[in-house]
Amino acid sequence: xxxxxxxxxxxxxxxxxxxxxxxxxxxxxxxxxxxxxxxxxxxxxxxxxxxxxxxxxxxxxxxxxxxxxxxxxxxxxxxxxxxxxxxxxxxxxxxxxxxxxxxxxxxxxxxxxxxxxxxxxxxxxxxxxxxxxxxxxxxxxxxxxxxxxxxxxxxxxxxxxxxxxxxxxxxxxxxxxxxxxxxxxxxxxxxxxxxxxxxxxxxxxxxxxxxxxxxxxxxxxxxxxxxxxxxxxxxxxxxxxxxxxxxxxxxxxxxxxxxxxxxxxxxxxxxxxxxxxxxxxxxxxxxxxxxxxxxxxxxxxxxxxxxxxxxxxxxxxxxxxxxxxxxxxxxxxxxxxxxxxxxxxxxxxxxxxxxxxxxxxxxxxxxxxxxxxxxxxxxxxxxxxxxxxxxxxxxxxx
Ligand code: 5CA
Ligand code: ZN
Numbered sequence: 074x075x076x077x078x079x080x081x082x083x084x085x086x087x088x089x090x091x092x093x094x095x096x097x098x099x100x101x102x103x104x105x106x107x108x109x110x111x112x113x114x115x116x117x118x119x120x121x122x123x124x125x126x127x128x129x130x131x132x133x134x135x136x137x138x139x140x141x142x143x144x145x146x147x148x149x150x151x152x153x154x155x156x157x158x159x160x161x162x163x164x165x166x167x168x169x170x171x172x173x174x175x176x177x178x179x180x181x182x183x184x185x186x187x188x189x190x191x192x193x194x195x196x197x198x199x200x201x202x203x204x205x206x207x208x209x210x211x212x213x214x215x216x217x218x219x220x221x222x223x224x225x226x227x228x229x230x231x232x233x234x235x236x237x238x239x240x241x242x243x244x245x246x247x248x249x250x251x252x253x254x255x256x257x258x259x260x261x262x263x264x265x266x267x268x269x270x271x272x273x274x275x276x277x278x279x280x281x282x283x284x285x286x287x288x289x290x291x292x293x294x295x296x297x298x299x300x301x302x303x304x305x306x307x308x309x310x311x312x313x314x315x316x317x318x319x320x321x322x323x324x325x326x327x328x329x330x331x332x333x334x335x336x337x338x339x340x341x342x343x344x345x346x347x348x349x350x351x352x353x354x355x356x357x358x359x360x361x362x363x364x365x366x367x368x369x370x371x372x373x374x375x376x377x378x379x380x381x382x383x384x385x386x387x388x389x390x391x392x393x394x395x396x397x398x399x400x401x402x403x404x405x406x407x408x409x410x411x412x413x414x415x416x417x418x419x420x421x422x423x424x425x426x427x428x429x430x431x432x433x434x435x436x437x438x439x440x441x442x443x444x445x446x447x448x449x450x451x452x453x454x455x456x457x458x459x460x461x462x463x464x465x466x467x468x469x470x471x
Pocket of ligand 1: 109110111112113119120121123124147148298314315317318319347348349350355356357
């Protein structure tokens with residue numbers, strides 16, 4: 074439970090990828106948040122944790138500003154990389170996905186991350202996705218290539234409030250480079266535009282598939298998030314979020330699919346977190362340079378120290394996980410704990426205002442952490458309200 078704080082904080086401002094500006098993440102009535110969830114293998118590395126901790130901070134600020142929050146996360150439990158890993162290790166893909174999903178949720182809980190109201194697996198939404206793709210075909214925003222179905226970017230741009238580049242602001246050569254790296258198939262013969270993404274993959278021997286209105290097959294990637302957001306939240310979302318590796322093609326086309334289906338934008342604000350590196354490169358499953366939350370906690374590292382190490386970084390920066398960073402966070406946690414153990418005076422000091430002021434400015438957790446450092450280094454015992462503010466806004470219980 075997130076403790077309630079006296080009064081209300083202001084609505085946070087965060088950076089919007091589409092307009093490249095700092096804008097108020099102001100809910101219309103309820104805050105509707107969709108954050109792209111994991112593809113369940115190699116969970117949960119520090120990069121995942123950093124992304125979900127950034128949106129955890131945003132949720133805490135919305136709650137503090139007096140808003141109700143509706144939060145949804147998908148689980149990409151059927152997709153090429155997951156199937157490839159399952160095949161390579163000889164584990165059934167369903168077993169791999171179930172085990173890793175479970176581990177991810179345990180890790181999030183240990184880090185004190187507020188869970189989504191709904192975790193929705195791609196495999197739970199096959200019928201809804203097939204129906205959405207059928208509607209895109211009917212509207213002329215999709216076309217078949219053999220057994221597969223692609224999104225027609227040009228047709229969708231002509232008939233909906235979306236155009237290629239609306240979310241990502243990228244030029245075409247960069248887009249072509251990124252789709253090739255990130256699961257697209259620009260070379261596939263028969264496509265109307267090399268950038269058009271797959272909406273539906275017809276059944277292949279040895280791959281999972283489902284019987285649907287489209288025939289047998291399985292969902293593409295971007296349509297999964299578009300459909301889940303539409304089913305579980307009110308659109309436009311207050312914020313659509315994820316790591317910056319998802320700006321293009323994933324969020325560009327999730328927005329495109331949604332606009333083509335509903336005539337409205339997916340989100341009012343597109344937010345992206347920086348990428349965490351390890352040993353000089355982006356921490357990623359494909360490179361295998363992973364630091365897992367569960368390996369750290371199994372070896373006796375306190376989850377609160379991991380949380381503090383992440384919060385001491387700016388969420389939009391790319392940064393590198395190091396042993397020194399963790400050691401520093403452990404020291405910081407020890408110093409905050411010693412401060413808290415000095416006893417409690419009643420009431421508050423200026424801590425709550427200081428934390429609010431730092432965090433509403435593009436989730437400036439390093440400034441918030443520095444504000445606590447300054448108080449912990451001073452001589453006096455904390456006020457009860459200081460510790461409540463740290464617990465509610467930074468998720469660190471002292
Ligand atoms: N299932 C898709 C999203 S629909 C996916 O990207 N899964 S993932 O497991 O690869 O990543 C889960 C989340 O963590 C995504 O929001 C992704 O952008 C983010 N992420 C992945 N690697 C890093 C990293 N090194 N640093 C920060 N965030 C990362
Ligand atoms: Zn997604």
